[in-house]
Amino acid sequence: MRIFRLIPAVLLGVFFMPVVHAQSAADSIVLRRMADDILRKNAAYENLRFLCKKVGSRLSGSAGAEKAVIETARMLREAGADTVYLQPCMVPHWVRGAKEEANITLSNGKTFTLKAAALGNSVGTPAKGISAHIIEVKNFAELDNLGKAGVEGKIVFYNYPMDPTNVATFRSYGQAGAYRGNGPSMAAKYGAVGVMIRSLASNVDDYPHTGATRYNDSFPKLPAIAISTRDADYLSEALQKKQVTKAYFKTNAEMLPDVQSYNVVGEIRGTEFPDEIITVGGHLDSWDLAEGAHDDGTGCVQSIEVIRVMKALGIKPKRTIRAVMFMNEENGLRGGTAYAEQAKKENKKFIFALESDAGGFVPRGFGVSANPDQAAKIFAWKWLFQPYGAGDFTSGGGGADIGPLKPLGTAMAGLSPDSQRYFDVHHASTDVFEAVSPRELNLGAIAMAGLIYLVSEYGL
């Protein structure tokens, strides 16, 4: 019998496995029932169709965002939520204004039009636009080397491609994102008059990708545009051949006063621990160039689907589940901030939050940020997700909107869809309903419903 005392962990693991699995067999049946219903009803896809085609783009402060609040509240009621309410927050109101213009003049006298889009939050140009010499830099080090002497009075063109060799495309996005976020102010520091960036896109095509820039108040605010990756390649080649005499662009962007907006919350009250709150959400706002299908219509309709499928199957969660359509993720995070502020005032435990904001692609698993005990509990469930292709649980993850819950000690997770196609369409006019596969969307919803169910059943 000595052996049992020496290696209990190994052997107990083996002996107890059937018990663990007997417990979990019931869970696997619940997940299977939810999966069947989600795949058969295809309700998330139909909600997404409405959000994309009948509401459309939903930039914070826009009429589309306002309509999206009303329509997703309706969807949550129709999904069967016990309570649906709006949570107020003031949001920035940036407008693109009339369509941008951009071109370069070549040494042969001809003009080449660039497909461009103003960066979100950026200021507009003077009415006559900006016309100046243009210089290309590959990165901030090159900009620093040029210094004031090389930059002053010029348009700076940041041409930093997303690294194709990262399998995790979000890593490449993060690297290249520095130029969209900080590029304008870094160029302003050296006296530049305007900024162009290569679109943050994983493919070479003709669609500019917008997204937020962040001005550093120490420097003048420069107008800034993204140009399509194909045009970035063209411009770079023309500059190398010294064929570009000047560049021009005009934008009509403007930051207007903040306006009233809302998060939309739909709740199923927990039967045993109603004061333990589980949050599941996506963000309702989108950029203005397209329908915000993958970013983040899919996360919204998947969160609604979690509510719908539980109600449809008569599942009564022990803990309270809140599906939240967060407002203003893209250029302010006011919704996520307001949600956490309200949470601090409630005398409840916000035990877990899950966000889907990486596209409605086929799920691979979840990224989890939690204390070791909570993480161990969550990771022990991963075999339940393998039948749905979503068994890849990794450490670290969450979402921008649920991030402000961190001081409350909330355990967090982010759905991890496959990321290969996301940055083809992200923040561009190609992020439309047609780019979403219903089956991929539904599998993501299944994974989310499964994880929310397990947390609601067993707590953390």
Add this chain to the structure above:
Amino acid sequence: MRIFRLIPAVLLGVFFMPVVHAQSAADSIVLRRMADDILRKNAAYENLRFLCKKVGSRLSGSAGAEKAVIETARMLREAGADTVYLQPCMVPHWVRGAKEEANITLSNGKTFTLKAAALGNSVGTPAKGISAHIIEVKNFAELDNLGKAGVEGKIVFYNYPMDPTNVATFRSYGQAGAYRGNGPSMAAKYGAVGVMIRSLASNVDDYPHTGATRYNDSFPKLPAIAISTRDADYLSEALQKKQVTKAYFKTNAEMLPDVQSYNVVGEIRGTEFPDEIITVGGHLDSWDLAEGAHDDGTGCVQSIEVIRVMKALGIKPKRTIRAVMFMNEENGLRGGTAYAEQAKKENKKFIFALESDAGGFVPRGFGVSANPDQAAKIFAWKWLFQPYGAGDFTSGGGGADIGPLKPLGTAMAGLSPDSQRYFDVHHASTDVFEAVSPRELNLGAIAMAGLIYLVSEYGL
């Protein structure tokens, strides 16, 4: 010390792991180098663009198939294959003829046009088409219940949808496929005059999906068409409401005499064991309705990419690698059969064959059919594929074209791409270049190159 004798497997596993990983660390670097090159060069995608846009559809016996032979031979030479040659095979030559027509007449006298495509290998209708009463059956049991009394002189409409609840879409395809394959002869047995089937598609849209039917020579050969899933739903509803007075269709399909065609083979000769042959391939023929992008242009260009990346990086495989573009997978398997016939005549060992014929989607892993020792060896490599999202190795797999190698004792594997979107486009006019993601295609090529490299290095 007693414990070591009692539980050696557990502890040796732990102790030996560093050694195994030291060996494999070198392999992981080779895989990483191949991955970087494949992702940077994007050569598979450019070859696919050519195959789809400059060659187009490639049904066996067609001018497109002939051109595809010439062009992929060129691609293999440009990829750096030591030897490129054509392997003759006679192939069936089925032609669709002029575009099909199909409609139903409603009780209000109106005609509703059905979007239809003749099934591959099917016979044509008489010149005036077929006009008859139509009956719907959900499955063969319903057909049998109707019997001769209910079926004779009628058109049989098989309306068996792909089951949406199978996460593995190939399972649903296999189930529904029985009606495309056997439906015409089963209906002929009871005296039907023609057959319509619901397209084998996972989505509801307006595109008919063709594919091979197989006549049983004991019964008359009935003309047979597939109609779009949306039209199948419409027809079913109209039949339930007893609104359909008759159905009509006309096809001009015809099986012509066999014609000469070829497999295309590109080879890198092994440095140490040149007589151990590793086969990697896809099929070059496609259906005639589209560009055969996912089915199976992607498998072809991925196989060429295996050759290209090894040559580009100066990797000299110890065993001989053959990239094979198999002809006539879709309606005859003559290419795969010819390859195996030739293999039997060669005094060489065909140790391993890998096929990619499940679409150019993001890879999940491989399905492996091998003896236990070989399988254990292959499965031990799977951690090397996890960084590329392709670490899901499962038992059972291969491909139609490599199947005939089985009597030679060849170990087999099939690339397992994610299957969620495949049956949206499979065999339909929507299977075009634009439906392929370059990054997903490249990750598949990386997984294939990695597995081929490991087998070439270590044998089986």
